[in-house]
Amino acid sequence: xxxxxxxxxxxxxxxxxxxxxxxxxxxxxxxxxxxxxxxxxxxxxxxxxxxxxxxxxxxxxxxxxxxxxxxxxxxxxxxxxxxxxxxxxxxxxxxxxxxxxxxxxxxxxxxxxxxxxxxxxxxxxxxxxxxxxxxxxxxxxxxxxxxxxxxxxxxxxxxxxxxxxxxxxxxxxxxxxxxxxxxxxxxxxxxxxxxxxxxxxxxxxxxxxxxxxxxxxxxxxxxxxxxxxxxxxxxxxxxxxxxxxxxxxxxxxxxxxxxxxxxxxxxxxxxxxxxxxxxxxxxxxxxxxxxxxxxxxxxxxxxxxxxxxxxxxxxxxxxxxxxxxxxxxxxxxxxxxxxxxxxxxxx
Amino acid sequence: xxxxxxxxxxxxxxxxxxxxxxxxxxxxxxxxxxxxxxxxxxxxxxxxxxxxxxxxxxxxxxxxxxxxxxxxxxxxxxxxxxxxxxxxxxxxxxxxxxxxxxxxxxxxxxxxxxxxxxxxxxxxxxxxxxxxxxxxxxxxxxxxxxxxxxxxxxxxxxxxxxxxxxxxxxxxxxxxxxxxxxxxxxxxxxxxxxxxxxxxxxxxxxxxxxxxxxxxxxxxxxxxxxxxxxxxxxxxxxxxxxxxxxxxxxxxxxxxxxxxxxxxxxxxxxxxxxxxxxxxxxxxxxxxxxxxxxxxxxxxxxxxxxxxxxxxxxxxxxxxxxxxxxxxxxxxxxxxxxxxxxxxxxx
DNA sequence: GAATTTTTGATGTACGTAAATCAGAAATTT
DNA sequence: AAATTTCTGATTTACGTACATCAAAAATTC
Numbered sequence: 001x002x003x004x005x006x007x008x009x010x011x012x013x014x015x016x017x018x019x020x021x022x023x024x025x026x027x028x029x030x031x032x033x034x035x036x037x038x039x040x041x042x043x044x045x046x047x048x049x050x051x052x053x054x055x056x057x058x059x060x061x062x063x064x065x066x067x068x069x070x071x072x073x074x075x076x077x078x079x080x081x082x083x084x085x086x087x088x089x090x091x092x093x094x095x096x097x098x099x100x101x102x103x104x105x106x107x108x109x110x111x112x113x114x115x116x117x118x119x120x121x122x123x124x125x126x127x128x129x130x131x132x133x134x135x136x137x138x139x140x141x142x143x144x145x146x147x148x149x150x151x152x153x154x155x156x157x158x159x160x161x162x163x164x165x166x167x168x169x170x171x172x173x174x175x176x177x178x179x180x181x182x183x184x185x186x187x188x189x190x191x192x193x194x195x196x197x198x199x200x201x202x203x204x205x206x207x208x209x210x211x212x213x214x215x216x217x218x219x220x221x222x223x224x225x226x227x228x229x230x231x232x233x234x235x236x237x238x239x240x241x242x243x244x245x246x247x248x249x250x251x252x253x254x255x256x257x258x259x260x261x262x263x264x265x266x267x268x269x270x271x272x273x274x275x276x277x278x279x280x281x282x283x284x285x286x287x288x289x290x291x292x293x294x295x296x297x298x299x300x301x302x303x304x305x306x307x308x309x310x311x312x313x314x315x316x317x318x319x320x321x322x323x324x325x326x327x328x329x330x331x332x333x334x335x336x337x338x339x340x341x342x343x344x345x346x347x
Numbered sequence: 348x349x350x351x352x353x354x355x356x357x358x359x360x361x362x363x364x365x366x367x368x369x370x371x372x373x374x375x376x377x378x379x380x381x382x383x384x385x386x387x388x389x390x391x392x393x394x395x396x397x398x399x400x401x402x403x404x405x406x407x408x409x410x411x412x413x414x415x416x417x418x419x420x421x422x423x424x425x426x427x428x429x430x431x432x433x434x435x436x437x438x439x440x441x442x443x444x445x446x447x448x449x450x451x452x453x454x455x456x457x458x459x460x461x462x463x464x465x466x467x468x469x470x471x472x473x474x475x476x477x478x479x480x481x482x483x484x485x486x487x488x489x490x491x492x493x494x495x496x497x498x499x500x501x502x503x504x505x506x507x508x509x510x511x512x513x514x515x516x517x518x519x520x521x522x523x524x525x526x527x528x529x530x531x532x533x534x535x536x537x538x539x540x541x542x543x544x545x546x547x548x549x550x551x552x553x554x555x556x557x558x559x560x561x562x563x564x565x566x567x568x569x570x571x572x573x574x575x576x577x578x579x580x581x582x583x584x585x586x587x588x589x590x591x592x593x594x595x596x597x598x599x600x601x602x603x604x605x606x607x608x609x610x611x612x613x614x615x616x617x618x619x620x621x622x623x624x625x626x627x628x629x630x631x632x633x634x635x636x637x638x639x640x641x642x643x644x645x646x647x648x649x650x651x652x653x654x655x656x657x658x659x660x661x662x663x664x665x666x667x668x669x670x671x672x673x674x675x676x677x678x679x680x681x682x683x684x685x686x687x688x689x690x691x692x693x694x
Numbered sequence: 695g696a697a698t699t700t701t702t703g704a705t706g707t708a709c710g711t712a713a714a715t716c717a718g719a720a721a722t723t724t
Numbered sequence: 725a726a727a728t729t730t731c732t733g734a735t736t737t738a739c740g741t742a743c744a745t746c747a748a749a750a751a752t753t754c
Contacts, residue, residue, distance in 0.1 A: 002740095004739095004740060004741085005740070005741065006740085014702075014703085015702065015703045015704070016703085016704085016705095017702070017703060017704075017705090017743095018701085018702060018703075020741080020742070020743075021701095021702090023741090023742095024741095024742075024743085026743090028700070028701055028702080029701070029702085030700085030701060030702090030750095030751090033701080033702080048740090048741075049402075049739090049740055049741070050741095051398035051399075051401065051402055051740085051741095052398075052402050052709090052739070052740035052741045052742090053740080053741050053742070054398065054709090054741090055396075055398055055399050055402060055708095055709045055710065055711095055739095055740080055741075055742095056708070056709055056740075056741040056742040056743080057709080057741080057742060057743090058708080058709050058710090058742095170682060170683060171683070173682040174680065174682040174683040176682075177680060177681065177682045178680065181528065181529050181640075182528050182529075184531035184532075184533075185531075186531075212682070293528075296683075323686070326685060326686060328677070328683075328685055329683040330675070330677065330678075331677075331678040331679075331680070331683060332678075333521065333524055333525065333678070334524065335517060335520040335521040335523075335524045335559070336517060336518070336521040336643075336675075336676040336678060338673060338675055339670070339673060349710095351709095351710055351711085352710070352711065352712095353710085361732075361733085362732065362733040362734070363733085363734085363735095364713095364714095364732070364733060364734075364735090365731090365732060365733075367711080367712070367713075368731095368732090370711090370712095371711095371712075371713085373713090374731095375730070375731055375732080376731070376732080377720095377721090377730085377731060377732090380731080380732075395710090395711075396709090396710050396711065397711095398710085398711095399709070399710035399711045399712090399739090400710080400711050400712070401711090401739090402709095402710080402711075402712090402738095402739045402740065402741095403710075403711040403712040403713080403738070403739055404711080404712060404713090404739080405712090405738080405739050405740090695754105696753105696754085697752105697753080697754075698751100698752075698753065698754085699750105699751080699752065699753080700749105700750080700751065700752075701748105701749080701750065701751075702747105702748080702749070702750080703746100703747085703748070703749085704745100704746090704747080704748095705744105705745085705746090705747100706743105706744085706745085707742100707743090707744085707745105708741100708742080708743085708744105709740105709741090709742090710739105711738100711739090712737100712738080712739090713736100713737090713738085714735100714736085714737085714738105715734100715735085715736085715737105716733100716734090716735090717732105717733085717734085717735105718731105718732085718733075718734095719730105719731080719732070719733085720729105720730080720731070720732085721728100721729080721730070721731080722727100722728080722729065722730075723726105723727080723728065723729080724725100724726085724727075724728085
């Protein structure tokens with residue numbers, strides 16, 4: 001059996017109360033005694049039974065996820081994963097809530113962050129909008145002792161404790177690399193459909209993509225970026241216009257959330273090389289019909305669970321194992337699509 | 348706060364003892380009373396606090412992982428993940444142990460399974476060797492009430508409770524599909540390097556690969572399978588021989604664990620399209636230098652944690668959520684390689 | 695050496711569940 | 725209606741930790 005606090009008390013020759021004082025950093029222990037206890041802990045290899053500790057503490061960790069509202073399928077997927085995690089995380093004494101804010105609205109995001117701090121939550125996860133007032137709000141939360149992680153899109157120099165998301169430059173490079181390989185020596189320019197260049201993750205993906213295309217031995221032109229605002233209708237018209245004006249178009253990289261419009265514009269044109277982001281109902285269907293050739297995906301479930309782990313660790317003052325919290329970039333083609341639309345693993 | 352057993356007792360108008368009897372399927376409860384309790388559970392939305400329950404039970408779950416010995420990097424990775432999971436799973440009252448057996452040795456595997464059953468473990472995870480005596484041993488374990496999951500390579504008709512691993516036919520199809528796209532209309536045959544055709548997962552991968560190649564509009568020859576027995580030296584010589592005798596070779600699909608030999612044989616030939624399985628030190632390095640173009644990977648950490656969850660659920664008589672336990676097939680190219688060699692997430 | 699402060703011990707309660715015992719109530723059978 | 729069986733209630737202990745209280749011991753100061 002694992003050693004308990006009683007075993008420590010016995011081998012250290014002190015009372016249970018003293019062990020408790022050492023373990024929980026309570027005052028009133030001489031240095032000598034503390035050392036004795038710590039030695040006993042080390043020799044016995046004691047590790048606190050977190051389940052029992054949490055039970056005794058009956059502490060709950062209210063965590064808030066601030067997510068963009070609207071019909072962005074990826075964000076809705078994130079929200080679904082939060083709910084799913086909330087269902088399972090009751091045992092871990094975590095209480096999750098979702099606060100929707102208008103997309104790209106810095107003021108609303110600031111209000112939501114300040115509100116969460118006022119509510120005394122133990123942690124905040126937010127999809128950051130790249131604005132100085134948001135960085136200031138995150139700074140205030142951090143100063144108030146509330147850990148903050150940025151989700152999906154980062155905000156450097158904001159005092160956020162951690163970023164949960166993929167390396168978006170690498171994502172862009174991956175898209176460029178696949179595009180190059182799939183096209184081979186087929187001629188023609190490629191187009192890029194983004195949401196907005198004011199969003200950091202979109203900018204980073206574009207940078208990576210352009211860099212990889214530029215490095216290729218086959219020179220290939222990249223048309224000016226189409227900014228569809230992640231809106232289905234606008235994306236549809238932009239892509240349609242591009243198709244009409246560029247008959248020799250070879251491929252499209254859709255790095256934002258405008259895939260519904262993209263797929264609508266392409267109809268049944270399977271001759272183009274199309275690479276998109278995030279596995280949703282639309283992209284999945286388009287992969288299966290051959291309209292889209294590859295989908296790059298960040299697993300919403302993994303991100304949510306990573307955010308929860310990080311926030312809990314921060315709330316407890318524990319270290320975060322960076323390597324363990326790295327979010328992978330998944331590549332999906334028609335043949336390795338996961339089975340269900342609601343696939344996920346709790347791994 | 349979450350409802351507790353006391354709340355159920357109150358709203359159902361019964362005693363704590365009766366609630367306990369219903370919750371733990373103990374005898375001595377009339378159908379009417381049981382229904383009352385279950386109604387209370389439903390209306391209150393009670394969920395058992397597993398942490399408290401495990402604490403009270405002070406039950407431990409000894410689980411055994413039976414893995415092939417030897418220097419197969421993927422198997423060693425699996426073992427490392429078991430150790431890592433064991434470190435974290437102390438809180439979940441799971442005790443993990445690894446039993447190494449000679450690779451492809453059915454008799455040794457049978458002995459290990461029977462030994463685990465004799466040791467009264469609560470669950471067995473084993474990399475199955477495709478032999479009738481192994482199926483029989485698994486059947487004995489199952490009959491003795493010990494749940495068994497097959498890991499990586501399945502064994503149908505054996506009475507195993509669950510299979511933890513990827514869909515290997517889909518893996519082969521993915522490899523074929525990528526190979527076709529990467530090669531485009533470049534002519535030349537492709538070679539296949541396998542470990543052994545007597546292993547089920549290798550056969551399945553080959554089937555998927557051949558089917559996809561055959562479906563392609565561009566006719567492409569596949570050379571006879573090279574069986575390298577997952578041995579570096581044998582694989583090296585087989586691939587070298589193939590390269591010498593087939594100057595117009597366009598690509599190689601390595602579906603087993605012979606990648607060290609494969610990479611050695613290819614030296615610095617980056618002109619071939621090479622697709623391999625499992626992200627190890629060798630395949631990672633070869634991806635980075637361009638010798639290998641894509642690596643298909645099953646995440647050892649995910650598999651181990653899935654196996655643990657499934658075995659615990661089976662041991663407790665709980666249902667397994669199949670969708671949650673599906674293992675994904677990762678595609679890695681140079682650009683989306685995860686950062687560290689010991690990358691992993693506990694998600 | 696007395697008075698004070700600091701450190702330690704002893705003890706109890708709590709968290710939510712499991713599991714056992716024993717008495718009493720209700721249902722069933724005779 | 726009595727005897728029996730089946731069901732239910734009340735109560736207790738335990739799991740490993742957290743946390744509080746009060747007394748006792750040790751160290752420190754005056």
